[in-house]
Amino acid sequence: MAIIQSSAYEPLTEQKATALAVRLGLFRDGTPLLCREIGDGNLNLVFHVVDQETKQGIIIKQALPYAKVVGESWPLTLKRAVIESNALRTFASYVPQYVPKVYYSDESLAITVMEDLSYLQIARKGLIEGKTYPLLSRHIGEFIAKTAFYTSDFGMNQQEKKKLAQSFVNPELCKITEDLVFTDPFFDHDSNNFEDELHLDVETLWNDDRLHLEAAKLKRKFLTEADVLLHGDLHTGSIFASDDETKVIDPEFAFYGPIGFDLGHFIANLLLNALSRPESERRPLFDHIDRTWAVFTSVFSELWRTESVETYAATPGLLDDVLRQTFIDAVGFAGCEVIRRTIGLAHVADLDGIEQKDERLAAKRHALRLGRRLIVERAELDGTEDFRRLFVETER
Amino acid sequence: MAIIQSSAYEPLTEQKATALAVRLGLFRDGTPLLCREIGDGNLNLVFHVVDQETKQGIIIKQALPYAKVVGESWPLTLKRAVIESNALRTFASYVPQYVPKVYYSDESLAITVMEDLSYLQIARKGLIEGKTYPLLSRHIGEFIAKTAFYTSDFGMNQQEKKKLAQSFVNPELCKITEDLVFTDPFFDHDSNNFEDELHLDVETLWNDDRLHLEAAKLKRKFLTEADVLLHGDLHTGSIFASDDETKVIDPEFAFYGPIGFDLGHFIANLLLNALSRPESERRPLFDHIDRTWAVFTSVFSELWRTESVETYAATPGLLDDVLRQTFIDAVGFAGCEVIRRTIGLAHVADLDGIEQKDERLAAKRHALRLGRRLIVERAELDGTEDFRRLFVETER
Numbered sequence: 001m002a003i004i005q006s007s008a009y010e011p012l013t014e015q016k017a018t019a020l021a022v023r024l025g026l027f028r029d030g031t032p033l034l035c036r037e038i039g040d041g042n043l044n045l046v047f048h049v050v051d052q053e054t055k056q057g058i059i060i061k062q063a064l065p066y067a068k069v070v071g072e073s074w075p076l077t078l079k080r081a082v083i084e085s086n087a088l089r090t091f092a093s094y095v096p097q098y099v100p101k102v103y104y105s106d107e108s109l110a111i112t113v114m115e116d117l118s119y120l121q122i123a124r125k126g127l128i129e130g131k132t133y134p135l136l137s138r139h140i141g142e143f144i145a146k147t148a149f150y151t152s153d154f155g156m157n158q159q160e161k162k163k164l165a166q167s168f169v170n171p172e173l174c175k176i177t178e179d180l181v182f183t184d185p186f187f188d189h190d191s192n193n194f195e196d197e198l199h200l201d202v203e204t205l206w207n208d209d210r211l212h213l214e215a216a217k218l219k220r221k222f223l224t225e226a227d228v229l230l231h232g233d234l235h236t237g238s239i240f241a242s243d244d245e246t247k248v249i250d251p252e253f254a255f256y257g258p259i260g261f262d263l264g265h266f267i268a269n270l271l272l273n274a275l276s277r278p279e280s281e282r283r284p285l286f287d288h289i290d291r292t293w294a295v296f297t298s299v300f301s302e303l304w305r306t307e308s309v310e311t312y313a314a315t316p317g318l319l320d321d322v323l324r325q326t327f328i329d330a331v332g333f334a335g336c337e338v339i340r341r342t343i344g345l346a347h348v349a350d351l352d353g354i355e356q357k358d359e360r361l362a363a364k365r366h367a368l369r370l371g372r373r374l375i376v377e378r379a380e381l382d383g384t385e386d387f388r389r390l391f392v393e394t395e396r
Numbered sequence: 397m398a399i400i401q402s403s404a405y406e407p408l409t410e411q412k413a414t415a416l417a418v419r420l421g422l423f424r425d426g427t428p429l430l431c432r433e434i435g436d437g438n439l440n441l442v443f444h445v446v447d448q449e450t451k452q453g454i455i456i457k458q459a460l461p462y463a464k465v466v467g468e469s470w471p472l473t474l475k476r477a478v479i480e481s482n483a484l485r486t487f488a489s490y491v492p493q494y495v496p497k498v499y500y501s502d503e504s505l506a507i508t509v510m511e512d513l514s515y516l517q518i519a520r521k522g523l524i525e526g527k528t529y530p531l532l533s534r535h536i537g538e539f540i541a542k543t544a545f546y547t548s549d550f551g552m553n554q555q556e557k558k559k560l561a562q563s564f565v566n567p568e569l570c571k572i573t574e575d576l577v578f579t580d581p582f583f584d585h586d587s588n589n590f591e592d593e594l595h596l597d598v599e600t601l602w603n604d605d606r607l608h609l610e611a612a613k614l615k616r617k618f619l620t621e622a623d624v625l626l627h628g629d630l631h632t633g634s635i636f637a638s639d640d641e642t643k644v645i646d647p648e649f650a651f652y653g654p655i656g657f658d659l660g661h662f663i664a665n666l667l668l669n670a671l672s673r674p675e676s677e678r679r680p681l682f683d684h685i686d687r688t689w690a691v692f693t694s695v696f697s698e699l700w701r702t703e704s705v706e707t708y709a710a711t712p713g714l715l716d717d718v719l720r721q722t723f724i725d726a727v728g729f730a731g732c733e734v735i736r737r738t739i740g741l742a743h744v745a746d747l748d749g750i751e752q753k754d755e756r757l758a759a760k761r762h763a764l765r766l767g768r769r770l771i772v773e774r775a776e777l778d779g780t781e782d783f784r785r786l787f788v789e790t791e792r
Contacts, residue, residue: 153616153619158567158574159567159568159570159571160567162565162567162570163565163567166562166565169558169559170558171554171556171558171559174555174558175554175555178554183708187707209713212708212711212712213711213713213714213717216708216711217714217717220718223549224549224621224622224623225620225621225622226620226621226622311579312608312611312612312615315605315608315609316605316608317605317609318612318613321609321613322616
């Protein structure tokens with residue numbers, strides 16, 4: 001299975017990507033094709049191959065054997081391409097409407113050939129432009145509920161689940177999350193990245209024992225709880241959307257982890273967008289948070305009642321306990337994501353794109369206060385309406 | 397890796413076992429060897445090969461492709477032999493003094509060749525005879541502390557840990573525990589086995605919603621928490637002992653699970669022995685429980701302070717939180733084991749061996765009451781002294 005720097009691997013060119021598309025029979029014979037590399041070149045090559053007559057296209061995504069972020073470069077397993085294509089296929093078996101179709105994958109070349117979704121927009125970009133995507137939370141709530149339930153010990157044969165979890169062991173990508181989400185932002189670490197003006201605020205976090213203890217507990221959950229197959233990086237930049245459709249992409253961080261993790265990351269990225277907006281325009285984000293949780297619980301509960309394979313599923317109180325723990329975890333994971341997207345290595349355009357420096361710094365300080373309270377007080381939140389309350393209470 | 401019914405597999409005979417021992421060079425050339433099959437034939441063949449002159453021996457253990465328990469027979473993966481030999485080797489890298497030496501293993505034959513421990517006695521047998529094994533709890537506390545710490549995210553590189561956990565995915569053996577420990581005894585299931593006189597007591601358990609809810613939470617922990625490499629079946633029948641030595645054998649149920657599981661099973665089996673004794677002779681068992689926990693926490697805490705690889709290990713309160721959660725889990729797991737050994741498929745000789753029927757039934761009723769309270773009240777126990785309190789309170 002080891003494919004790192006395997007001899008068969010070579011980066012594709014536009015010419016070779018086109019030839020592959022032809023060889024796979026994904027286009028009519030002799031039709032004129034146009035191929036462009038449209039990736040940002042940091043982690044993957046992304047080729048967009050389009051039939052010039054029908055304008056129908058496909059995407060050929062190839063993992064690169066290194067990662068470049070903010071000028072740094074480090075080796076990164078090519079196996080993530082297999083994880084990604086396997087995760088897309090697994091998700092497709094439960095929610096085909098919410099993931100791109102996978103046409104082909106090649107482990108030795110670290111390639112996934114998939115549906116062209118360029119008619120949709122990356123949700124983060126649209127949200128920054130002020131779009132609301134009315135169905136986004138309904139779709140993501142259902143996506144998480146179904147993929148979580150069907151890959152859990154409640155929705156899948158428990159022996160098959162262990163084998164599925166085994167096939168998604170993903171040490172290198174998980175390490176990125178363990179470091180960049182759960183650890184580095186909470187300590188004075190080289191990978192952190194923030195404006196000088198935030199130094200005092202950040203130092204306060206670094207010296208906060210209570211925050212450290214609660215972040216540590218959340219990290220331990222991430223390290224040990226093999227509950228369900230997660231996307232692993234479900235921020236709004238991993239989602240294509242329109243007013244009618246939602247598609248989840250890029251599950252290269254997929255692994256078996258705690259149910260609340262994807263929920264928390266999605267909610268955090270809605271909060272990060274809200275943090276970038278004037279008060280009068282925040283409501284759609286909080287409505288999305290409410291609906292994500294409401295749809296998740298409704299779909300998950302219905303599946304639990306009708307399709308559970310676990311004898312104890314009928315035990316009074318168990319579903320409530322699972323949902324309550326999931327909510328608490330999601331709140332805490334959201335807090336970690338809000339903090340790391342503000343002062344850690346990888347930022348979000350929602351906050352960094354605020355042009356007025358004073359406004360930007362104010363929003364980031366707000367983010368740090370909000371993130372901290374989400375982590376520390378996560379067990380005290382009663383429901384998603386408390387996101388509004390904490391958001392307001394941490395405004396200044 | 398699939399070796400179930402592989403073409404190379406065949407059950408050894410005494411002759412073939414002797415030939416293997418000679419081929420492996422484990423005895424001097426030409427020395428006279430005596431070989432006897434000493435297993436109970438239910439799960440494994442166990443050959444004892446002895447040099448007739450030096451009286452030095454070895455054990456050749458071979459997994460059988462089926463399990464026979466109480467007359468039933470079902471197929472059972474041969475892969476458990478690989479799990480067993482790998483677990484023994486992994487444990488030996490941390491606590492060589494507490495496991496038999498492994499000389500050789502053969503995956504296709506499902507064979508482990510190991511140190512002969514027949515100069516020791518199975519601890520359950522000795523405890524039933526009234527032995528106390530003064531060092532038993534000190535040794536087991538250290539065994540669990542070291543194997544748990546060094547295979548956890550605190551004592552091992554966290555990426556290597558994920559790969560180690562992957563190599564110990566053990567669906568078939570875990571299913572036995574999921575069914576026989578966590579599920580069947582709590583429901584009216586065919587596999588249960590108890591005296592007719594206990595029917596009312598058992599029905600009370602089957603109709604106990606609160607017990608079901610707490611047992612379900614413990615089962616979910618077992619299913620999802622990939623904390624540390626566990627023995628997986630650490631009862632007193634899996635331990636060879638003398639007044640000076642303790643050796644843990646038979647880790648074919650090894651897998652990555654919650655830290656408190658092995659602790660709970662060991663404590664439960666001390667309780668089961670105490671349940672079989674008159675009041676005046678119980679003290680050594682409770683002293684063992686105290687010392688198991690005391691040694692575990694002391695050794696684990698010292699390793700945490702001196703050898704942890706996790707940044708958060710220095711965070712005030714984290715070790716306390718991990719130890720407290722481990723204790724609560726151990727109490728709950730102990731309760732499940734006490735109940736299932738009383739009314740489930742696989743009993744213990746401690747209780748079944750009580751000759752007077754009234755006494756036996758009284759001890760078993762006591763076991764059911766104790767087990768229930770350990771599960772339901774596990775978060776209310778302050779320390780191991782509370783095992784005494786609950787034991788007395790549930791006596792009648």
